[in-house]
Amino acid sequence: MDLHILFNIFVLFSLTLLVIIICNFFKIPHLVGYLIAGIILSPNTTSLLSAAHEVETYAEIGVILLLFTVGLEFSFGNLKKIQRYVLLGGLMQVFFTILITSALIMLMGRQVQESIFWGFVTALSSTAIVIKILQDKVKLNTPHGKLILAILLFQDIIIVPLMLFTPLLAGEGENPLMEMGMLILKIGFIALFAWFLARFIIPKLLYQVMKIQSQEVFLITSIAIVAGIALLTSWMGLSLALGAFIAGLIIAETDYNRLAISCFLPFRYVFISFFFISMGMLLDYMVFVNHLQGILFWLVFILIVKMVAVFFAGKVLRVNNRTSLMAGLALAQIGEFSFLLAKYGLDYKLISEVNYQIFLAVSIITMAITPFVLNNLERVAGWLEKQKGRIWKTT
Numbered sequence: 001m002d003l004h005i006l007f008n009i010f011v012l013f014s015l016t017l018l019v020i021i022i023c024n025f026f027k028i029p030h031l032v033g034y035l036i037a038g039i040i041l042s043p044n045t046t047s048l049l050s051a052a053h054e055v056e057t058y059a060e061i062g063v064i065l066l067l068f069t070v071g072l073e074f075s076f077g078n079l080k081k082i083q084r085y086v087l088l089g090g091l092m093q094v095f096f097t098i099l100i101t102s103a104l105i106m107l108m109g110r111q112v113q114e115s116i117f118w119g120f121v122t123a124l125s126s127t128a129i130v131i132k133i134l135q136d137k138v139k140l141n142t143p144h145g146k147l148i149l150a151i152l153l154f155q156d157i158i159i160v161p162l163m164l165f166t167p168l169l170a171g172e173g174e175n176p177l178m179e180m181g182m183l184i185l186k187i188g189f190i191a192l193f194a195w196f197l198a199r200f201i202i203p204k205l206l207y208q209v210m211k212i213q214s215q216e217v218f219l220i221t222s223i224a225i226v227a228g229i230a231l232l233t234s235w236m237g238l239s240l241a242l243g244a245f246i247a248g249l250i251i252a253e254t255d256y257n258r259l260a261i262s263c264f265l266p267f268r269y270v271f272i273s274f275f276f277i278s279m280g281m282l283l284d285y286m287v288f289v290n291h292l293q294g295i296l297f298w299l300v301f302i303l304i305v306k307m308v309a310v311f312f313a314g315k316v317l318r319v320n321n322r323t324s325l326m327a328g329l330a331l332a333q334i335g336e337f338s339f340l341l342a343k344y345g346l347d348y349k350l351i352s353e354v355n356y357q358i359f360l361a362v363s364i365i366t367m368a369i370t371p372f373v374l375n376n377l378e379r380v381a382g383w384l385e386k387q388k389g390r391i392w393k394t395t
Helices: 004-025 030-041 052-072 076-107 112-123 127-136 143-169 176-210 215-235 240-252 257-281 292-316 321-330 336-347 353-375 377-394
Strands: none
Touching: 004 030, 004 257, 030 127, 030 257, 030 353, 052 143, 052 215, 052 240, 052 257, 076 112, 076 143, 076 292, 112 143, 112 292, 112 336, 127 143, 127 353, 143 176, 143 240, 143 292, 143 321, 143 336, 176 215, 176 240, 215 240, 215 257, 240 257, 257 336, 292 321, 292 353, 321 353, 321 377, 336 353, 353 377
């Protein structure tokens, strides 16, 4: 029997457990611990794992499950209460971030396509880290909590169009306009097909399955639905992740969405750990030695741009300055979906390998400092307001 797979799993989870225990002691989120474990296990650091590509395979499954559960949790009924924040606030945050980032990077002499793509990856924040901490501190129902939640929900939705637009931004295909037209037609067909399944097929299928009164059969059925729709979107030249997201939306419209969430959450957490570990494994720790100045520059750049973009979005919504400032501080990090999007950009040569490594380093740093900012959000916002007042008095 070939034991290398079992050995890889043992090394992977044992080291990750040790890192998580240390991170927990310093009150660092588990997701950051996964990234650190990945850096330690990276082929650039050690040779502990004999087949790192297996972890990447698990990571791809993790992305599919992540987008599926995002679709499951996308409740139109719950969104009606904050729909203006989601649609207008989220759109404005993404628009301002892409606009400011791409404009500044173009002024540095970069190409338009690369500059816009940097705006894409900068626009997304970490839903997993921010929402968990706000839930733990019972802050989601506060004014800034509602604004933060709305923007994060919009970001979770916009990731799919951004992923689909990335190949076109890279100039894949001979006729970009025709490619865009075909993309719109494919999305339209998928949307129509999804509506048909959600209206006539899936509810009746799940109703028959529930008559069996077996959670295992329901889980098998849900996996078949996810796999089938994901394969369909892949066959049409779209992403597996898009199919998983659509499958989640379809099941969310049935009476069994809560059951689906409870069934998939354990699998989601296991495979998402693989996703973050694999992202950490892509990072070469030597980038901190060779490009420390660049990392520090882009760290400050991203923090300021994201805070400013969220603040402007808050002003469009006519919320007060303090709420906009607190939301900007909370969302001033790179999100988990940005890792996926950055990998797309690397594959399509929208960013270089060096810039990709710098991006990974900056992302890990922003995610690591986020818990400390959120745990002291009111204090930091108050300090910044005082500094603003002092500047106004001196001028």
